[in-house]
Amino acid sequence: MPPTPTERVGTSPDATRSLPVRGYLLTILTFALTLLGAVLIAQPLSPRWFDGPGLAWAFLAALLVLGELQPLVVLHRDGTSEPLTVSSTFALSLVIIAPLGLVLLAQTLAVTLNDLWRRRDPARAAATLSRHILTLVATRTVYALASGRPLLDGGDPFTSHDLFPGALAAATFLLTGNGLIALGTAVDRRLDPVRLLLADLRAQALTSAILLGLAPVAAVLAGFSPLMLPLLALPLAGVQRNARTAARRQHDALYDGLTGLPNRTLFRLRTEQAVADTRDGPGRSAVLLLDLDHFKEVNDTLGHQVGDELLRRVAERLADGLPGTVTTARLGGDEFAVLAPRIRDTEDARTLAEQMSRLLHDPVLVDGLRLGASGSIGVAVCPDHARCVDTLLQRADIALYDAKDNRGEIRSYRPESDQHTVQRLCLLGDLHASVGTDQFEMHYQPQVRTRDGAVTSVEALIRWRHPVHGTIRPDAFIPLAESTGLIAPLTRTTVRTSLRELAALHAAGHRVGLSVNISARLLSDLDLPRWFARALHTTAVPPETVTIEVTESTLSADPRRAMQVLRELREIGLRLSIDDFGTGYSSLSYLQKLQPDEVKVDRSFVTTLRSDENNAVIVRSTIELGHGLGMSVVAEGVEDTATYRALGDLGCDLIQGYVVARPMPADTLGTWLTGAGTSGWPGQAEATGPAAGAGSAPGAGPKAGAGAGSGAEVPGPRQHPTVPAPGRVGT
Ligand code: C2E
Ligand code: CA
Ligand code: CA
Numbered sequence: 001m002p003p004t005p006t007e008r009v010g011t012s013p014d015a016t017r018s019l020p021v022r023g024y025l026l027t028i029l030t031f032a033l034t035l036l037g038a039v040l041i042a043q044p045l046s047p048r049w050f051d052g053p054g055l056a057w058a059f060l061a062a063l064l065v066l067g068e069l070q071p072l073v074v075l076h077r078d079g080t081s082e083p084l085t086v087s088s089t090f091a092l093s094l095v096i097i098a099p100l101g102l103v104l105l106a107q108t109l110a111v112t113l114n115d116l117w118r119r120r121d122p123a124r125a126a127a128t129l130s131r132h133i134l135t136l137v138a139t140r141t142v143y144a145l146a147s148g149r150p151l152l153d154g155g156d157p158f159t160s161h162d163l164f165p166g167a168l169a170a171a172t173f174l175l176t177g178n179g180l181i182a183l184g185t186a187v188d189r190r191l192d193p194v195r196l197l198l199a200d201l202r203a204q205a206l207t208s209a210i211l212l213g214l215a216p217v218a219a220v221l222a223g224f225s226p227l228m229l230p231l232l233a234l235p236l237a238g239v240q241r242n243a244r245t246a247a248r249r250q251h252d253a254l255y256d257g258l259t260g261l262p263n264r265t266l267f268r269l270r271t272e273q274a275v276a277d278t279r280d281g282p283g284r285s286a287v288l289l290l291d292l293d294h295f296k297e298v299n300d301t302l303g304h305q306v307g308d309e310l311l312r313r314v315a316e317r318l319a320d321g322l323p324g325t326v327t328t329a330r331l332g333g334d335e336f337a338v339l340a341p342r343i344r345d346t347e348d349a350r351t352l353a354e355q356m357s358r359l360l361h362d363p364v365l366v367d368g369l370r371l372g373a374s375g376s377i378g379v380a381v382c383p384d385h386a387r388c389v390d391t392l393l394q395r396a397d398i399a400l401y402d403a404k405d406n407r408g409e410i411r412s413y414r415p416e417s418d419q420h421t422v423q424r425l426c427l428l429g430d431l432h433a434s435v436g437t438d439q440f441e442m443h444y445q446p447q448v449r450t451r452d453g454a455v456t457s458v459e460a461l462i463r464w465r466h467p468v469h470g471t472i473r474p475d476a477f478i479p480l481a482e483s484t485g486l487i488a489p490l491t492r493t494t495v496r497t498s499l500r501e502l503a504a505l506h507a508a509g510h511r512v513g514l515s516v517n518i519s520a521r522l523l524s525d526l527d528l529p530r531w532f533a534r535a536l537h538t539t540a541v542p543p544e545t546v547t548i549e550v551t552e553s554t555l556s557a558d559p560r561r562a563m564q565v566l567r568e569l570r571e572i573g574l575r576l577s578i579d580d581f582g583t584g585y586s587s588l589s590y591l592q593k594l595q596p597d598e599v600k601v602d603r604s605f606v607t608t609l610r611s612d613e614n615n616a617v618i619v620r621s622t623i624e625l626g627h628g629l630g631m632s633v634v635a636e637g638v639e640d641t642a643t644y645r646a647l648g649d650l651g652c653d654l655i656q657g658y659v660v661a662r663p664m665p666a667d668t669l670g671t672w673l674t675g676a677g678t679s680g681w682p683g684q685a686e687a688t689g690p691a692a693g694a695g696s697a698p699g700a701g702p703k704a705g706a707g708a709g710s711g712a713e714v715p716g717p718r719q720h721p722t723v724p725a726p727g728r729v730g731t
């Protein structure tokens with residue numbers, strides 16, 4: 001159930017606490033009660049009100065009470081709401097034809113019943129009652145003056161002469177009622193009452209016009225015969241329905257459908273308000289952004305239903321557990337936000353963040369599964385960290401990034417992290433400008449076969465030669481390119497370049513395969529296979545020499561489409577490799593579905609293979625699993641001879657890492673390969689290339705006999721020709 005939006009009648013939960021609001025409430029209550037008392041003394045309850053023409057009044061009064069209990073909620077753009085009731089029709093009709101005392105009594109009864117029924121808090125009930133009394137008295141006064149009728153007595157029927165005074169009365173009714181609401185809100189939140197009033201009038205113009213326009217009709221009908229009054233039920237039901245639909249639509253625009261929390265739009269509006277309130281005042285307001293850890297894995301592994309349920313539970317915990325003064329919103333995905341208006345200092349914000357963190361601490365039970373729901377939290381405070389909404393939100397985001405780097409942490413905004421972000425943003429701008437220029441270069445890192453040390457293939461790794469910052473490693477810009485869509489043109493360039501350079505290597509007699517990295521984004525492009533086929537055709541590279549490397553996370557973005565694209569890529573003849581294997585969560589299921597030709601054990605397991613027993617177990621079982629499924633296994637990130645040997649002992653097929661060579665540019669690679677010897681590409685059954693067995697590289701290490709079986713000693717890496725380390729790259 002979406003939470004009921006808070007009303008705005010100057011009576012938000014903490015409104016009664018502030019001094020100006022209390023003053024305002026006291027003033028209107030005193031006025032209203034004085035007027036009510038004066039009217040009732042001058043015009044005591046009379047039996048005449050319930051018979052003769054009074055019967056019509058009594059009917060209208062009864063409908064007023066009923067109408068009050070059926071509020072139509074008009075929702076404002078900022079998510080606050082206004083109860084507008086069909087009782088307005090009957091209240092105004094009574095003002096026109098009945099004694100003022102009767103109208104006031106009926107309205108008092110209606111409001112009191114409604115407040116009791118809804119268990120409203122007394123301050124709020126008093127505010128509502130006062131507003132109604134003041135509105136009715138003002139309306140009757142204007143009507144009496146305009147029509148020349150007495151102020152207190154009723155009894156005269158409504159005629160065509162009364163149309164103009166009636167219209168004036170309706171306008172007074174609307175302006176006084178809404179004006180008092182706007183004034184209350186303005187006092188409470190230090191806003192401009194006129195602006196609020198205009199916004200209110202705009203939001204409910206049509207509904208109000210119909211409700212008040214029906215008032216004279218009700219008055220005439222009641223005078224003719226009260227039994228005709230039910231005829232009004234139809235138009236009123238229509239108004240009610242309309243208002244409900246409009247309110248629902250407005251609600252959908254401001255609240256998140258899954259959790260019922262305010263959405264990004266509403267959160268922003270409330271933040272705008274909080275910032276406006278705090279900027280010049282003594283207090284502060286804070287924005288806290290929360291991003292759940294591991295949510296993506298939950299979604300990918302256990303399915304969207306479980307993911308959705310987890311989000312709903314988290315939303316509930318936050319909404320129930322945090323103080324009523326804060327706004328908790330879901331910004332999308334697994335990102336939540338909390339706005340804390342009117343806090344004292346940054347320490348308060350920190351305490352709130354810790355409270356959020358504690359609320360998430362206990363595992364959430366979903367579908368019988370205990371799921372951890374920890375998160376990272378970024379905090380930014382106005383005016384300490386920012387004095388405008390955009391900056392505040394942006395800085396909370398930066399703090400969140402900071403926190404995410406240390407999973408499960410709470411971080412407040414720090415200008416140092418900003419530097420980082422500014423650099424990121426500048427880089428992004430440069431990236432836009434440089435795609436398609438010659439600032440990008442491909443480096444290649446060899447992969448060798450443990451069995452005989454022969455080079456089977458090379459992995460193409462991109463380098464960006466930035467005119468100012470020098471060579472930039474892909475980890476610094478590939479994620480940027482992926483998040484902006486630049487990855488598509490970038491990958492096309494890299495693939496085209498590396499195919500061309502591979503063709504040149506083949507022409508020079510180096511029979512090596514090529515591995516290229518393909519990002520998630522591209523696998524949703526149904527045109528990719530055709531494009532690839534054309535590129536292969538243009539460069540005359542045999543498809544079976546090319547392996548595409550995809551990561552598991554790549555596949556979870558839009559699995560069905562990705563699967564289709566991958567299938568078509570393999571139909572062309574390309575090989576498929578699962579990169580960074582072991583870092584995702586759904587490895588096995590994907591392996592079964594995809595049946596790749598190769599898995600690459602992630603380098604985080606490989607580098608610590610010999611020091612961390614757990615990693616050794618992971619590597620060993622990945623190798624067994626891969627072989628069991630008929631795939632070859634590559635270990636990447638092999639940095640020393642001992643690890644190389646250990647992997648060979650475990651039966652790992654191919655090795656890639658600094659121990660063999662760092663990534664290098666194409667021309668260096670050509671020279672290097674001449675010394676190293678190649679042996680055909682990974683898909684080939686046996687080394688048949690011209691360079692096969694060319695193990696006579698200078699200083700070649702001991703070679704195992706071809707087809708070294710179990711028990712045969714695994715050779716260490718050959719002493720491949722040394723290549724000058726390519727500057728800052730490839731390290
Ligand atoms: P990756 O696919 O896992 O590539 C292997 C990375 O490990 C490369 O980093 C490589 O330089 C590094 N490496 C190789 N041997 C060793 C070693 O012995 N020790 C250590 N510590 N590291 C080693 P690089 O070139 O910085 O690439 C980083 C990542 O960027 C790649 O990870 C890949 O995911 C992505 N990437 C690189 N080039 C491209 C590209 O052209 N397109 C796409 N989409 N992504 C690319
Ligand atoms: Ca790779
Ligand atoms: Ca990798």
